[in-house]
Amino acid sequence: MTIENLNEKIKAYALKNAIAYKGKANSGAVLSGLFNEGLEKSAVKDVMPTIQQIIQEISELSLEEMQKEYDKLEEFTSHRVEREGLPELPDSENGVIMRFSPSPSGPLHLGHAATGMPSSLYVKKYGGKFYLRIEDTNPDNIYEPAYKMIPEQAEWLFGNVYKYYYQSDRIEVYHKFALDLIKKDAAYVCECEAGVFRELAKNKEECPCRNKSVEKNIEDWNKMFDKENGFEEGSAIVRFKTSSEDGGMQNSNPAMRDFPLVRINDTEHPRQGTKYRVWPLMNLSVACDDAEFKLTHIIRAKEHMDNAKRQAMIFKVFDYPLPQTFFLGRYKFTDLEISCSRTKEKIADGKFTGWDDIRLPFIFALKKRGYQAAAFEKMAIERGLSEVDKVISQEDYFQLLSNFNRDLIKDKAIKATFEEDGDLEILMPDSTIKKISSDIDVSKLKDESIVYFEDFGYSAYNESEKRFWFGHK
Ligand SMILES: [Zn+2]
Known part of the structure; x- marks a missing residue:
């Protein structure tokens, strides 16, 4: 099979890759573009010299020149056959139920965009429900304005949230879930000091509370709610009783040994005030919600791998069908701290x-x-x-x-001229202000209108500040 305009295509893919990687194109990336265009693997040997020659040629260009060339040649690449999306999910024929679950410790940032987006995209692709649950069961880690910011930002970022909900509105559901675990002898109220328990767990030893009867556990559970005559904050927690099938306290992974599910916290909660003192920990509330909302697939950050195992153990107690779980690596910035x-x-x-x-x-x-x-x-x-x-x-x-x-x-940006010095202001990413003059009529711009200043870059108009915010070149 011959490929039409092969040289233009090679050049376009080489430019695209070079622009993405500081001017250095990679022949493998160009090849993968060409495979999408129908290049046979057997033809690689024949095209390779041309690819290398073109990569060499374009390496002489500046990034701006590359961009101009690429704009001219882009039409030769068929977007249609480039990788069209994420890999397929198994068992997705009847739609998927997925979630994104930030904690309200602050507004959304680019890390959230990376972990939440795949789930949003899969629900767009297969149909189904995309839940956004705000995990606010830790009263000590809540930034109140985030309650309002997160839904606004998620609406803009994903646009397909089926339902927003707050875990702190479901505390009684979690109480029932915890009590059900206790009744099934799959959880117990532990009165050991944290340090004492940690030492026992390290040595694969059971704590004395583990062998209490279900009746005694229910009695102690009720005492957790009683501030006057019951347990004080920190003096009792509910632990999962890792099943003997899973090795109990002998489980090879210390994180799986009788992990905590529920604690007492008397801190006032921004949404619930002092209504509750018995709060679920994330493994309990997450397992409860994932089961009740019948999630089919979960995509979560890799650091939750142990939590996923803990939650699977909870699912097993109730014989709930386990959602298919995928883990994502993170962006690890060498020079940017997101805190x-x-x-x-x-x-x-x-x-x-x-x-x-x-x-x-x-x-x-x-x-x-x-x-x-x-x-x-x-x-x-x-x-x-x-x-x-x-x-x-x-x-x-x-x-x-x-x-x-x-x-x-690039197609919707308003084109404008650019000259140094003038009355227009562009706020730059280092927060300095650049003064320019241009032929643009700012009175006709709306908030977030995008303007391309020739030979300078894209900026968005900020109506309240009456100036531009620089975007990128
Ligand atoms: Zn104990």
């Missing part, structure tokens, strides 16, 4: 203007710079369901994101 608590402090100190400060990797800052939700979709598709952490610099991450974004905005 809600530290950002919160810096906002309070006036070091950042807010969560949408142009320097921050939070979703609404990026939106105001003209990044489109679909660019995060493309990032997620490119990552696939990889369990491997991706070590990346801030610059490389944003170059990838910007490349995807450019494809999305």
